Amino acid sequence: MNELLRDRVAIAVPPSTVWAVVDDVDALGRVLPGVESIAATGPGAFRATLAAKIQFLTIRADVEATLAVTPPSRARLRLVGRPRGLVGSFTAEIPFEVTLVPAAGDEEPTSEVAYSVEVALAGRLAAFGAPLLRDTFRRQVAALVANLEAEHRRRREAGR
Amino acid sequence: MGAAPRSAARRRTGPGGAPRRNPERTAVVVVGGGVVGCAILWALTERGIAAVLVEAEPDVCEGTSKANSAIVHTGFDARPGTIEATMLRRSAALWPSVIDRLGVPFLPVGAIMLARTAEAVDALRGVIEPNARRQGVEVAILDRSEVRALAPYVADDVLAALSVPGEGVIDPFWLTRAYAEAAVEGGAELRLGRAVVGLEIEPRQARVLLDDGGVIVADQVVDAAGIEADTVAALAGERSFSIRPRKGQFLVSEETFGVDRIVLPVPGPMGKGMLVTPIVFGGLLLGPTAVDVAAKDDLGIDELDRERILAACRAMVPALAEAVPIRQFAGLRHVSSEGDFILRPATVGDRLFLAAGIRSTGISTSPAVAEFVVDAVVGLRGWGPRPRRLLVPPPLALPDPPGRVVCLCRSISEGEIVAAARRPTAPRTLDALKRRCGATFGDCQGNLCAVEVARILARERRIPIEAIDKHRRGSWLWRARAGTLGEPVGVGEIGADGPTPPASLVGPWDAVVVGAGAAGRAAATAAAAAGLAVLLVDREGPGSPDRPPAGAFAAARATVVGLAPGPSGWQLAAEVDAGSTTIEARAVVLATGAYVEPREHRTIAGPRPAGIMTSDLAQRILAAGLLPGETVALVGSAHAEGLAEALAAAGARVLRLAAPPEAVAGDARLSAVRVGGRWISADTLVLADRLVPQTFLLRSVGLADGRPGRPAPVDARGRLPLEGLWATGCCVRPDPTHASCRADGAALGERLALALRPDVGVPSGPSGPRPLR
Numbered sequence A: 001m002n003e004l005l006r007d008r009v010a011i012a013v014p015p016s017t018v019w020a021v022v023d024d025v026d027a028l029g030r031v032l033p034g035v036e037s038i039a040a041t042g043p044g045a046f047r048a049t050l051a052a053k054i055q056f057l058t059i060r061a062d063v064e065a066t067l068a069v070t071p072p073s074r075a076r077l078r079l080v081g082r083p084r085g086l087v088g089s090f091t092a093e094i095p096f097e098v099t100l101v102p103a104a105g106d107e108e109p110t111s112e113v114a115y116s117v118e119v120a121l122a123g124r125l126a127a128f129g130a131p132l133l134r135d136t137f138r139r140q141v142a143a144l145v146a147n148l149e150a151e152h153r154r155r156r157e158a159g160r
Numbered sequence B: 001m002g003a004a005p006r007s008a009a010r011r012r013t014g015p016g017g018a019p020r021r022n023p024e025r026t027a028v029v030v031v032g033g034g035v036v037g038c039a040i041l042w043a044l045t046e047r048g049i050a051a052v053l054v055e056a057e058p059d060v061c062e063g064t065s066k067a068n069s070a071i072v073h074t075g076f077d078a079r080p081g082t083i084e085a086t087m088l089r090r091s092a093a094l095w096p097s098v099i100d101r102l103g104v105p106f107l108p109v110g111a112i113m114l115a116r117t118a119e120a121v122d123a124l125r126g127v128i129e130p131n132a133r134r135q136g137v138e139v140a141i142l143d144r145s146e147v148r149a150l151a152p153y154v155a156d157d158v159l160a161a162l163s164v165p166g167e168g169v170i171d172p173f174w175l176t177r178a179y180a181e182a183a184v185e186g187g188a189e190l191r192l193g194r195a196v197v198g199l200e201i202e203p204r205q206a207r208v209l210l211d212d213g214g215v216i217v218a219d220q221v222v223d224a225a226g227i228e229a230d231t232v233a234a235l236a237g238e239r240s241f242s243i244r245p246r247k248g249q250f251l252v253s254e255e256t257f258g259v260d261r262i263v264l265p266v267p268g269p270m271g272k273g274m275l276v277t278p279i280v281f282g283g284l285l286l287g288p289t290a291v292d293v294a295a296k297d298d299l300g301i302d303e304l305d306r307e308r309i310l311a312a313c314r315a316m317v318p319a320l321a322e323a324v325p326i327r328q329f330a331g332l333r334h335v336s337s338e339g340d341f342i343l344r345p346a347t348v349g350d351r352l353f354l355a356a357g358i359r360s361t362g363i364s365t366s367p368a369v370a371e372f373v374v375d376a377v378v379g380l381r382g383w384g385p386r387p388r389r390l391l392v393p394p395p396l397a398l399p400d401p402p403g404r405v406v407c408l409c410r411s412i413s414e415g416e417i418v419a420a421a422r423r424p425t426a427p428r429t430l431d432a433l434k435r436r437c438g439a440t441f442g443d444c445q446g447n448l449c450a451v452e453v454a455r456i457l458a459r460e461r462r463i464p465i466e467a468i469d470k471h472r473r474g475s476w477l478w479r480a481r482a483g484t485l486g487e488p489v490g491v492g493e494i495g496a497d498g499p500t501p502p503a504s505l506v507g508p509w510d511a512v513v514v515g516a517g518a519a520g521r522a523a524a525t526a527a528a529a530a531g532l533a534v535l536l537v538d539r540e541g542p543g544s545p546d547r548p549p550a551g552a553f554a555a556a557r558a559t560v561v562g563l564a565p566g567p568s569g570w571q572l573a574a575e576v577d578a579g580s581t582t583i584e585a586r587a588v589v590l591a592t593g594a595y596v597e598p599r600e601h602r603t604i605a606g607p608r609p610a611g612i613m614t615s616d617l618a619q620r621i622l623a624a625g626l627l628p629g630e631t632v633a634l635v636g637s638a639h640a641e642g643l644a645e646a647l648a649a650a651g652a653r654v655l656r657l658a659a660p661p662e663a664v665a666g667d668a669r670l671s672a673v674r675v676g677g678r679w680i681s682a683d684t685l686v687l688a689d690r691l692v693p694q695t696f697l698l699r700s701v702g703l704a705d706g707r708p709g710r711p712a713p714v715d716a717r718g719r720l721p722l723e724g725l726w727a728t729g730c731c732v733r734p735d736p737t738h739a740s741c742r743a744d745g746a747a748l749g750e751r752l753a754l755a756l757r758p759d760v761g762v763p764s765g766p767s768g769p770r771p772l773r
Helices: A015-022 A025-031 A130-157 B035-046 B083-102 B118-134 B144-150 B172-185 B226-235 B303-316 B318-322 B362-381 B414-421 B430-437 B450-461 B518-529 B615-623 B641-649 B696-701 B738-756
Strands: A002-011 A035-042 A045-054 A057-070 A074-083 A088-101 A110-123 B024-031 B051-055 B111-115 B140-143 B160-164 B168-170 B189-192 B196-201 B206-210 B215-223 B243-253 B262-265 B275-278 B284-287 B327-336 B342-346 B349-356 B405-407 B509-514 B534-538 B554-557 B559-566 B569-576 B579-590 B594-596 B612-614 B631-635 B653-657 B663-666 B670-675 B678-681 B684-687 B691-693 B725-727
Touching: A002 A130, A015 A025, A015 A057, A015 A088, A015 A110, A015 A130, A025 A035, A025 A045, A025 A130, A045 A130, A088 B559, A088 B579, A110 A130, A110 B559, A110 B569, A110 B696, B024 B035, B024 B206, B035 B051, B035 B172, B035 B349, B035 B362, B051 B172, B051 B215, B083 B172, B083 B362, B111 B118, B111 B144, B118 B140, B118 B160, B140 B144, B144 B160, B168 B172, B172 B189, B172 B362, B172 B430, B196 B226, B196 B349, B206 B349, B215 B226, B215 B362, B226 B243, B226 B327, B226 B349, B243 B303, B262 B303, B275 B303, B284 B303, B303 B318, B342 B362, B349 B362, B405 B414, B405 B450, B414 B430, B414 B450, B430 B450, B450 B615, B509 B518, B509 B569, B509 B738, B518 B534, B518 B579, B518 B738, B534 B579, B559 B579, B559 B696, B579 B738, B594 B615, B612 B615, B615 B641, B615 B684, B631 B641, B641 B653, B670 B684
Parallel strands: B024 B051, B024 B215, B051 B189, B111 B262, B215 B349, B509 B534, B509 B579, B534 B554, B579 B725, B612 B684, B631 B653, B631 B684
Antiparallel strands: A002 A110, A035 A045, A045 A057, A057 A074, A074 A088, A088 A110, B111 B160, B140 B160, B196 B206, B206 B215, B243 B284, B243 B327, B262 B275, B275 B284, B342 B349, B559 B569, B569 B579, B594 B691, B663 B670, B670 B678
C-alpha cells in the first residue's frame, strides 16, 4: 500500500453525529459522495456502487466496504473495489480518528477528523497518477463534510 | 498550424491541377488547430456563429500547444502594460468556469520561485513581488525555513522564495481537444489534415483555398496558425509582422522525487531559466531550454541540452540526480516581431483577423484570447449582441466490461481505445489516439502494443492498418505486404456481459508464476514437481504453439495488472478472456521478462519521426504480415540475428549497425541515421541491442518507483522485500541467455517449494538438488 494522503478536517457536527452516521447504512448512503446504491451486507459491512468525478471522467466503482470501529474515537474503513469500464481494481485503507472540539457557551461542540488514505491500485487507476487521485480524494472529503453537516441539520430539525 | 509549407503557392486549382470545387459558405474560418484556434472555435460556436476550423496536421494540438510546460499561469511575472498581461489577468477570472465546464485535468499545485543568491533575493523583493501584486496576483515571500517546510526537496542553498499559490498545471491535449469537442457538439466543423494554400481577402468576403481543392467562402477568417501565422497571413499579402521560432527542449521523468509544485528560479540575464513542473497525470516535466532557431520545423533534441536541463533542475532539486528521463522533446514558441501578442485585424483588410505571436502563454491566455477575438469579430461584422449557449464535450462513455488489455504498461483495454476512437474529434493517427486514452504511452513506448492499437483504430475508421500514420502527414508506420496480412484479432463484443471468469483460476494457489518465458516455465515446473499447487499465467497464453505446456502445473491466459496483499498472502488482479478476476496465492513469482529499451529512454539526437522502433515492435509488425520499413538500420547482434533474416525475407534491405546511431534525421518519417559522424540513408531504425527489465507490476506494491527499466530488487535467493514475492529471469537480470534463464527459474522454483513446504523437500532430478545461491 502507498500512502496517498494524510490530512485532517473540521466538521461542524459533534462526534456523536459522526458515529451515528457511520453506524447507519442509510445515512451513509446520504452522506457518502456519489452513492448510487448501497446495502448492508453484515455488521460493519456494506456493498455500494459509488461514482467519483476525476475532473474529466466519472468513474463508477463496485465497492465492498468494511468498517472496524475501535471505541471511543477510532475506526478503519477498508474499501475493495473495481472501477466499471476500466481494467484493474483498488484497495483503500482509511484509518480515522474523531476528536471532539469543545465550543464556547451554548454552542454545539464540533469534530476534527484526522485521517490517512493508503491505496493499492492495480491497473488503469495507477496510470492516472497520485496527484490527480489525491486531488479527487480531497474533493470527495470536502463533499462528505458538507453532506455530514447537512445530515446533522436534518437530524436536528427532525428532533433527533 | 494551419498553413501549407512556406513554398506553397496560391493557386486556383486543386492537387493535380484539377479545378476547384464549388465553394462552401460559412461565417468564420479559423486557421490553426492549436489551443488558441480551438478555443476561438468554441467561443464562436457558443455565440451561435457557424465556424469551420482548418488544420494542416491530422489532429488538433500538433504544434506548439502540445510541447510546452502545460502551466496555467497567473501572470505574476508578465510584463505590465502588454496585451499578454491583460489576457493573463482576464483568463485568471475565466479559468475556474472553463475547467469545470470542459472537465479538463487540472491541478492547482502552486509555484515557488527560488532565490539562491543575494542578488536573486533582491530581485524577488524589489521587482518580482511588487510586479506580481500590481498584476493582482496573490504571492508571498518565504524565508529559508518556510521554503524548506513547504518544499523540503529544494536545494540547501535556497535563501528565499516567492510562493504563487494560484499557478496550476493542465493537460494541454485534453484542453485543446475539449475546446474542439465542445465546439463540434455545438455544430462547428473540423477540417483536419487540410492545409490552407490560398487566402483571398476581399471587401465583402474572404476565400480560403485548401490543398484538397476545396474552397470555403467566409465572412471572416481568423489566423490562429501559431508558428505559421505569418505564413498564412502572407498568403493574403499581409506582411505586417513575422514570427520567429524559439526552441525549447524538455525532459519527462515518471518519478517525481516528492516534487509537488512548480519549482522555478529567479530569472537571470540569460532568461527565465528551467522549471521543474509536475505533470497532471503524474511525473515531472523538466525544462525548457530557450534557443532561437532558423527553421520552423526544427524539433530536434540533443544530448547537450539534455545535460543542461538536468544540471539546471538538479541545482534546484538535488534528488533529480537520480532521474531517468523517459522522453525528451522540443517545442517551438512563437516570437512575434511586435514583441507582444498580435490581436488585431490585418492591414490588408479586416476580414482577416490576426491571433498571432502568442509566445509562451497560449494555454494560459486561451480563454481570454478567444473571448477577445470573438468580441472583435462580432463587432467588425456587425453581428450584434448574441446570446451565449453553454457547450461542453460529451461525457466519456466507457463500456463495461472493458475488454482485453491491449496496452499492458498502462493497463488500457480495448474498450477504452474504442471509446477514444469514437470521440467527436475522431483520432486519425496512432499519436492522436495515444493522447486520447494513453495507449502506447507507457514504459515500452508502444513497442509492445502499437500494432494491436493501430489494428483497433483501423477497424474503427474502416481503413487498412497500413493507412494509419504515426502523427504527421507522411509518418507511415509500416508497409503492406501483398497477400500476407494477418488475420484480424478476434475481439468479441465490448461491453457485452461476458461469461464469468472460471472459478478454477481463483485459487488460493501455493504459487502463481507470472510470465511463461523460459524462467517462468522452469520455476513453475520445479515448484509443481516439488508438490506445490502452481498456476502459470501469461498474457499471450502459456499454451501457445511456441510454448507448449509442460509440467504438473495449471496454466491460463491472463493479464496480471496489479498485486495487493490478501488473506492468503497475495491477490493478483487479472484480466482473462471472460473479464476481471482476482487470483489468490501464498506466493507470487514474477517472471515478467524484459523489453528492448526504446529510443525515448536513450540519448539519440535529432527529431522524432516515425520509423524508429525496437525489435519488439519490428517482430510484431512482421507477425502481422506487414513490413517495418524498406531500408532498415538494425542495431545489435544478440537479439537481432533471426530478425535480420526475417526482415530480409520480407523484402527489406537490412543495414547492420554495431551500436546505436548518435543522431537521426527525418521529418515525418526517418530519412537517415548518423554513425561515426557519417550519415546513412534509412527509413527505419530497429534497436535490438539492450534489454531492460519489465517490472512495472512492482509499482503497485511500492517496490519500484516511476523510473522504467529498473530490475526487480531481489536478494540472492530471488526474494523481493515483501514476504511471498519472488522474481526470476530477465526482470531481475535483463541480459541472460535462454539457458541461464531456465536454470535461474528452476532453482527459484525449488527454493520456493522449500520455503512454502519445508516438510516436502525437493525431489532429486537427474542432476540432483541444486545448491542454493
